[in-house]
Amino acid sequence: MLEIDNLTVAYGKHVALDAVSMAVQPGECVVILGANGAGKSSLLKTVGGVVEPRSGRISHEGTDLATVAAHDRVGRGIALVPEGRGIFPRMSVAENLALGTYPERARAGVAARQAEVFELFPRLAERRRQLAGTMSGGEQQMVAIARALMSNPDILLLDEPSLGLAPIVVKEVFAALARIRSTGLTLVIVEQNVRASLALADRGYLLEAGRVVGQGSSDALQNDPAVQRAFLGGTSEPLDNEIS
Numbered sequence: 044m045l046e047i048d049n050l051t052v053a054y055g056k057h058v059a060l061d062a063v064s065m066a067v068q069p070g071e072c073v074v075i076l077g078a079n080g081a082g083k084s085s086l087l088k089t090v091g092g093v094v095e096p097r098s099g100r101i102s103h104e105g106t107d108l109a110t111v112a113a114h115d116r117v118g119r120g121i122a123l124v125p126e127g128r129g130i131f132p133r134m135s136v137a138e139n140l141a142l143g144t145y146p147e148r149a150r151a152g153v154a155a156r157q158a159e160v161f162e163l164f165p166r167l168a169e170r171r172r173q174l175a176g177t178m179s180g181g182e183q184q185m186v187a188i189a190r191a192l193m194s195n196p197d198i199l200l201l202d203e204p205s206l207g208l209a210p211i212v213v214k215e216v217f218a219a220l221a222r223i224r225s226t227g228l229t230l231v232i233v234e235q236n237v238r239a240s241l242a243l244a245d246r247g248y249l250l251e252a253g254r255v256v257g258q259g260s261s262d263a264l265q266n267d268p269a270v271q272r273a274f275l276g277g278t279s280e281p282l283d284n285e286i287s
């Protein structure tokens with residue numbers, strides 16, 4: 044579904060991703076782990092077309108994404124939920140969701156998709172008229188995910204969906220992601236919450252300073268010393284403090 048081959052991304056002289064290769068199969072849930080500054084957001088932004096690679100190739104269902112403009116990627120089924128959510132605070136929940144429906148692929152069956160999204164997130168149904176900016180952090184994250192789902196994606200990219208949320212809310216967001224996963228949608232999740240994301244994912248990659256330094260099944264990564272190292276003494280919470 045997604046193939047990343049020798050991807051290098053740099054901001055001026057600073058190399059954020061150094062020859063990164065990975066692949067995601069249809070229906071998989073893949074987590075990208077890494078401490079702050081490892082290059083996780085740069086990776087998702089490059090797939091989403093927000094950042095241009097210096098070299099390397101990303102292909103989506105066999106098409107080289109270098110030939111696909113950023114705004115056409117969502118039309119191809121690639122939906123990015125950015126770090127910080129990117130919702131419109133002065134618009135209602137329903138208006139935010141409607142913004143997700145602009146790609147051609149999303150225009151048929153909007154009502155049915157909205158019903159599905161409201162089934163996934165009942166709280167958004169209750170609050171469809173509320174201004175998104177007045178909702179809690181967790182609810183805003185749900186709006187962001189719901190909006191991405193409204194674009195009828197075949198791959199959903201999530202950048203630290205649990206960032207800044209209280210543990211109980213993190214649990215709720217991951218429970219929603221598990222329900223989305225069970226629909227068969229392909230998921231790529233960037234996270235610092237190691238336990239919760241490995242519990243959700245089939246497998247993952249560990250990024251360190253822009254390089255892939257580990258990969259494997261969720262079970263293997265859970266016990267990988269490099270994973271422990273990346274999250275101990277970093278800015279993220281130690282493993283012991285994370286929810287399971």
Ligand SMILES: Nc1ncnc2c1ncn2[C@@H]1O[C@H](COP(=O)(O)OP(=O)(O)O)[C@@H](O)[C@H]1O
Nearest residue numbers: 054057059077078079080081082083084085086
């Ligand atoms: N727009 C930018 N300009 C310059 N440096 C950047 C920019 N965005 C990210 N970086 C740098 O690239 C590295 C990787 O950043 P990022 O991809 O955001 O990492 P992560 O999401 O894993 O925290 C960091 O050192 C960061 O400071």
Ligand SMILES: [Mg+2]
Nearest residue numbers: 083084085126
């Ligand atoms: Mg980031």
